[in-house]
Amino acid sequence: MATHHTSFLIWIYGLLLDTESIYTECMQSILDRYGKVYTRESKIKAMGRPRLEAAQVVVDDAGIPLTAEEFSKELYSLLFERFPTARYMYMPVPLALATSSHTAAFESKMSQKPELLSCFSHTVCGDNPEVKNGKPSPDIFLVAASKFDPPPLSMDKVLVFEDAPNGVVGAKAAGMNVVMVPDKMIDPELTKEADVVLESLTSIRLEDWGLPAISFD
Template sequence: MVNLKFDKVTHVLFDLDGLLLDSEGLYGEAYKRVCARYGAEFTWELHASVLGFQGQEVVAKIIETFNLPTSKEAFLQEVQQECSMLLPDAKLMPGAEKLVKHLHKHGIPIALATSSSEDSVRTKMQNHKEFLGYFHHLTMGSTDPEVTRGKPDPSIFLVCASRFPDKPKPEDCLVFEDAVNGMKAANAANMQVVVVPDARIDKNLFQSATLVLDSLEEFKPEQFDLPAYD
């Protein structure tokens, strides 16, 4: 891995849940609790299939899968109530703070591209406000009018990149993701993508990724002509 060399990048876009923030398990617990009220079991397989989706899309798939007698709005409200109690406890993933602070210190333009809503980000990042301050801007897909579709559509990454003052070309951007849908979105945006997936997901699903790692701690910035760690 040390000798791998990829195309040079100038800007970096980060997903949030499951990549920088250890929140996917908390989301899973929220969906599991609400599904149980309807006699349905929210399995890991179903969870994995919706990673990277916007909230409305996740809810729509759950209701369709189990044919639940409720509306998307009502179900989502129940989930949000559970999330408001669970998400503030979310911790940063190993290597996340080191990498983000390093890129910020060296003047590399970085931004957040998450499918979450503004309220959700505020809830789960309330104990990580300083960390959020390292990003040039935050693009929050579920409440951003310019993000027309959720991942695997490339919209969120293209919109996010366009908000840097120098408007980099897609091929000059590197995306960090944890999910198949996020990888596909980066591919569709013509951006290189480093994937750090959940260990339970089949690695064969990430063959179109530029690089697959077990942890952000393994990332070597110099492989993309970014400043190396001191």
């Protein structure tokens, strides 16, 4: 099934940077005040969505007396304290980044990871004015692909790494191929749209996709 790919996209949450566990802990710390639990169902619906949409999902599902804006403001205050401690995995291949994070959140995550940021040829954040709609729409992937130099000849020459169902839907809608490394909480039924599903990013064989083989430190 190998296809020659000339460009490579990757979504950073939970893959290169272990931020998904930080999100979960910070979400739960807010819900604890109301005796609520950040459920598996809420997490699956919220993952990969724009900031306020994700907050609205959690607020509605938990039934807490906060607006999405209030919840998001408190959440990001907690996240900004924790992001610089996120662990990362280095991939020595050319990369571009498409992330639903707004620029301020992204910069916080990367503040102590300059060597990781240098791996990317370019980044596209969720508040980029060219991104009209958040995941699961394909906008962010199409914008990121368009910024490769030279750009891919067609979208099926782009390989995307994702960990969220909303991101998989968006990348497939863009006509791209998707390798999914899902959170263990995600129902296997929600991984079926991905071309390949892996338990760990370290098990990827990029040579199967026409890219150089890599090793992980």
